[in-house]
Amino acid sequence: MKVTRRMLREFYSHHFSIHPLLRVIGLKGFANREFGFEILENDGGERFVRNISFRTPSDLVAYLADTGPKSAYVGAMFEPPPSPGVSITKLKWLGRELVFDLDLTDYDDVRTCGKGKEHVCPKCWRIAQDAITFVVETLEEDFGFEKIVVVFSGRRGFHVWVLDEVTKTFDEETREVIVNYISPENPQSAIIPLRWKQRALKIIGRRFIAPQMRQLIPYLPRLDKRVTIDLNRLLRMPGSVHGATGRLCTIVKDPQEFYPDDAPTITEILGYD
Numbered sequence: 001m002k003v004t005r006r007m008l009r010e011f012y013s014h015h016f017s018i019h020p021l022l023r024v025i026g027l028k029g030f031a032n033r034e035f036g037f038e039i040l041e042n043d044g045g046e047r048f049v050r051n052i053s054f055r056t057p058s059d060l061v062a063y064l065a066d067t068g069p070k071s072a073y074v075g076a077m078f079e080p081p082p083s084p085g086v087s088i089t090k091l092k093w094l095g096r097e098l099v100f101d102l103d104l105t106d107y108d109d110v111r112t113c114g115k116g117k118e119h120v121c122p123k124c125w126r127i128a129q130d131a132i133t134f135v136v137e138t139l140e141e142d143f144g145f146e147k148i149v150v151v152f153s154g155r156r157g158f159h160v161w162v163l164d165e166v167t168k169t170f171d172e173e174t175r176e177v178i179v180n181y182i183s184p185e186n187p188q189s190a191i192i193p194l195r196w197k198q199r200a201l202k203i204i205g206r207r208f209i210a211p212q213m214r215q216l217i218p219y220l221p222r223l224d225k226r227v228t229i230d231l232n233r234l235l236r237m238p239g240s241v242h243g244a245t246g247r248l249c250t251i252v253k254d255p256q257e258f259y260p261d262d263a264p265t266i267t268e269i270l271g272y273d
Contacts, residue, residue, distance in 0.1 A: 036073040104128045
């Protein structure tokens with residue numbers, strides 16, 4: 001069933017929870033956050049708006065209920081708070097969580113289910129599960145980060161939010177170093193610590209009888225590095241509806257136990273199924 005603006009308005013008016021979003025961004029600096037939205041027009045068209053901020057979470061919920069956006073995104077904090085018609089490049093950047101984006105479509109060359117890139121099945125989903133588990137363990141064990149939240153994107157991938165306070169003011173260079181360590185451009189020639197290789201063998205090597213590093217390379221994390229490095233990048237808002245699939249962008253407790261079908265759809269929530 002196609003997701004309509006009426007359905008989205010009903011969802012955001014009566015069923016939406018702000019708590020998943022507040023779990024990752026908190027209340028501190030909320031009024032300075034940039035938000036962006038993909039809006040469905042009455043004539044069937046779409047438009048994208050950003051440079052929007054809200055004084056309180058209640059103001060955001062009211063906006064969502066009124067507009068029923070197809071997609072909702074959240075970004076960095078700025079001073080003064082973002083406002084329509086004013087480019088964020090003219091504002092003072094205050095901070096943004098360290099985030100990572102992994103999508104199963106980036107593994108299309110090694111997906112063997114044979115059902116096409118739009119398809120997700122348990123066999124190919126395991127690639128994303130193992131890769132994101134590797135990302136989280138690396139962040140915890142090699143960088144010492146403690147506050148990490150994994151979010152299902154609503155379609156075919158995961159977002160990882162590192163919430164440790166120190167990460168919010170990391171510059172682009174620092175973020176680039178971290179993401180390149182986790183997902184090196186050429187693992188075969190890169191200088192990689194032994195613990196990194198051991199982790200790859202432990203997590204990703206489980207699919208092989210006698211795993212060797214060269215076998216694992218196609219299945220290592222393929223992160224969208226621009227998402228991590230770009231200080232102004234918007235990321236899909238936890239708790240919001242993915243307009244293309246109708247599934248909720250959902251916080252994941254254990255990636256190894258999560259499957260996309262576990263995320264509720266707007267039609268299920270509204271009782272249309």
